[in-house]
Amino acid sequence: MPLSMTGFASTATEDARYNWVWDLRSVNARGLDIKIRVPDWLGGLEEVLRKSLKAAVARGSVSVSLKITRRDEAGSQSINPDELTRVLTQLTAIAAEAEARGLRVAPVQPTDIAGMRGVLEQRAMTDDDTAPLLARLTEDIPALVDQLLASRAQEGAALVQVLSDQLDEVARLVAAAEAVMAARQDAQVTGLQDALSRVMANTDGADPDRVAQELAILAVKTDVREEIDRLNAHIDAARGHLASDQPVGRKLDFLMQEFNREANTLCSKAQFKDLTAIGLDLKHVIDQMREQVQNVE
Structure with missing residues (x-):
């Protein structure tokens, strides 16, 4: 672990x-x-x-x-004469300058001077064996x-538990995205058919086959099957790293970048309200995972 x-x-x-x-x-x-x-x-x-x-x-x-x-x-501290001289010289100069400007300076107590940095020092123990x-x-x-x-x-075990729970949530969201794809496909078919009808109704001499081909190309560009497959592969890889007893922090950090890339692409291709919502939830969970991964060795 x-x-x-x-x-x-x-x-x-x-x-x-x-x-x-x-x-x-x-x-x-x-x-x-x-x-x-x-x-x-x-x-x-x-x-x-x-x-x-x-x-x-x-x-x-x-x-x-x-x-x-x-x-x-009690006998392990001694006065550093050089530091004491330096401190007293500075205090004298300050008192003189204050007096010249008409300011009253309260008397300085020996204990105050002793507490200044470097005046009292721990005696080196080089006299001991x-x-x-x-x-x-x-x-x-x-x-x-x-x-x-x-x-x-102990901290690592807690981290692994948190990351495992977050991976479970990512897996749930990816499965939900896959389930939404069927509904999105039906909506896309209906939408493309409506778009084709409007184009043909308002365009003289348009080639129906060419228009249909362009709409089909558009459908291919919005397909998110590859993103979902890669997200599932990343989930498996992350779970494998969490089961390792070797330092995997750098690998997990890189994997989080890949998770985020696929979630961004899924959102940009979604063009369907439910799929966009899932993609945004994915990005949120992945961002939480990236924060946790920063603490993994």
Whole structure:
């Protein structure tokens, strides 16, 4: 069964020294786009993540983030002197300019300065032996990827159900169009006979055989049997894709274009109220299917 490109996975773990939280999210995309945000002092972790995700996921935009804190968090932050100097210089300049323009500036509290971006920074953990932590984080990856795939599979099952129901509706409408064809044929015969009678009554020297031939050509141009046959073939193909365990999103997307093309042609050829109504309903259902297909891997 096809997977959805939408999924989520998250775990929170701790050991004697660290707490860490994994967060994986995936949404639809034309290809595979992997964005990874992990601490840069954990050398090699990003490569392992990217390799694991490429092996498991065919399409989608996948975002991975890892947040790590030491359990002695109170001592894990330090002042960045360069950023503090920059911030204080800017605040001094702002206060001076405001005073020159007659504006009163409220005193700035130390806590306000500490909260400014870059003033306090997480102390790099390079003073620790990161090998044990890296090993633990690497062990997390297979289960995390499995959790993401399970989420995508659950979403995929829901997608398949929706698309199957929509295909059933398309099949019903195509069968209705086929049933209407008999009534349309009778109406066309009557209409063509009336048209031929009017032409012959108002035209001197017209060749009846030539007029009848032209009307017959018109009837052939409005025949929708081929469109109905192709729609039925597309329905069978789509059901086959929904039963596949391979990535079929691109194939389904292309098939939706073909569905839409046949429905458009059927509407343009209809020239019969009931058949036109069916064609418009077909276009509506196909458009709904195209929206759902955008999420299939």
